Amino acid sequence: MAIIQVTNLKKSFGELAVLKDVSFEINKNDVVAVIGPSGSGKSTMLRSLVYLEQVNGGSIRVTDDFLVQDGVYSPQQQIKRITAKMGMVFQHFNLFPHLTVQENLEIAPKVVKREADSAIRARSAELLEKVGLADKAKVYPAKLSGGQKQRVAIARALMMNPDILLFDEPTSALDPELTGEVLQVIKQLASEHMTMMVVTHEMGFAREVANRIMFMDNGEVVESGTPEELFTNAQYERTRAFLQRALK
Numbered sequence: 709m710a711i712i713q714v715t716n717l718k719k720s721f722g723e724l725a726v727l728k729d730v731s732f733e734i735n736k737n738d739v740v741a742v743i744g745p746s747g748s749g750k751s752t753m754l755r756s757l758v759y760l761e762q763v764n765g766g767s768i769r770v771t772d773d774f775l776v777q778d779g780v781y782s783p784q785q786q787i788k789r790i791t792a793k794m795g796m797v798f799q800h801f802n803l804f805p806h807l808t809v810q811e812n813l814e815i816a817p818k819v820v821k822r823e824a825d826s827a828i829r830a831r832s833a834e835l836l837e838k839v840g841l842a843d844k845a846k847v848y849p850a851k852l853s854g855g856q857k858q859r860v861a862i863a864r865a866l867m868m869n870p871d872i873l874l875f876d877e878p879t880s881a882l883d884p885e886l887t888g889e890v891l892q893v894i895k896q897l898a899s900e901h902m903t904m905m906v907v908t909h910e911m912g913f914a915r916e917v918a919n920r921i922m923f924m925d926n927g928e929v930v931e932s933g934t935p936e937e938l939f940t941n942a943q944y945e946r947t948r949a950f951l952q953r954a955l956k
Contacts, residue, residue, distance in 0.1 A: 710769075711736055711872055711903055712757065717766035718779075719752055726752045727763065728927040734872065737901045741914035741935075744924035745950060750907045753924070754876050757905075758791050770794070771871070792820070795865030799877045801857040803849040803864075809836065810845040813864050821868070828867075835863040839893050855886030862893055873897065875906040891917075911954050915939055923947045 710733040719727035726749045734740055742750050755761040757768060757775075765779040770790045774782055781787065803812050813832040817823045836842045839859040849857055858878055865873055875894065879887040891913050897904065898917050908914055914921055915935045922932045925946050931938065942948045 709736055710734065711738075711771060712905075713767075713769040714753075714757075715767045715769075717753065717756065717763055717768065719749075719756060719761060719763045726927050727756070727766075730766070730924075730927070730929055732922060732929055732932065734903065734905060736903055738903055738905075738920060739898045739918045740905045740920045740922055741918035742905065742907045742922045742924060743909070743911070743914055743950070743954070744930075748924045749927040750924050751876050754796075754874050754905065754907055757874060758794050758796050759787055760796075792868065793871045795868055795870035795873045797858070797861050797865050797873065797875045797878050799881050801849070801854075801861045801881075803857055803860060805849050808846050808848055809841065809852070809860050812849070812860060813867050816864070817867055831867060832863075835866050836860075838866075838896075839863045840889075853886060854882045855889045858882065858890045859893055862890075862897075872903040872905065875904065875908070877907050877909065879908070879910060909954070911939075911951070923950065925950065 712734040715731050717727050717730040730753055744750055752761055756763050759775065763776060763779065767777045768775040770793055773786060773790050775787060775790045776782070807815065810832055813835065814828045817828045833842070836845055839862060841856060841859055844852065844856065852860065879890050882890065891910065894906065895917050918935055920932060921935055921938045923930050923938060930944050930946050931942065938947065939951065942951060
């Protein structure tokens with residue numbers, strides 16, 4: 709069953725068409741890696757799923773509810789309910805610098821869901837353990853490495869119990885030696901059947917962890933398939949040329 713169904717998505721910034729009739733589905737337990745050159749529309753597409761970008765046309769359906777249908781957005785209450793089903797992890801972490809690691813995790817469930825403090829506290833402790841940062845609960849983000857900050861950001865997204873996690877180039881702001889620790893957490897989530905969509909430049913990771921690869925170029929989904937299909941038998945010259953450059 710499709711958790712997310714995107715149909716004929718269009719987005720322009722002035723005269724520049726950034727998304728051109730983008731269509732795809734994500735099913736429960738899918739790990740979809742989105743690859744492609746810079747400026748191909750990958751991040752804009754991802755941000756449109758959580759209403760951080762508003763599209764000019766097309767439809768986004770999450771489970772059975774439309775976020776936008778034929779370019780017309782649902783009422784704000786429905787948008788909030790739909791976007792709450794998705795967790796987003798950004799390239800630059802977006803942690804609150806004035807809050808401790810634990811407070812960064814706990815603020816959204818407190819403010820948005822008004823959950824009981826005891827339940828929130830238990831879950832934040834469990835998730836910090838999961839991402840290997842149990843000893844950093846009382847630390848402020850300034851004292852963390854980039855890899856640690858990104859692992860906190862992943863734990864924070866998981867605090868809201870999302871149906872799907874979206875990652876926008878989660879390792880591109882990191883030094884190479886810190887990339888592995890973040891990818892390891894994402895691999896662990898994949899092994900636990902978390903539904904995920906990951907915009908990434910890490911071809912080895914995409915090949916190893918994703919069950920489907922989506923190649924975007926010039927605002928279009930050029931082709932989509934299993935890692936085996938794309939990496940060894942891409943159908944389009946644009947895909948083959950990109951992979952040849954990326955795998956050098």
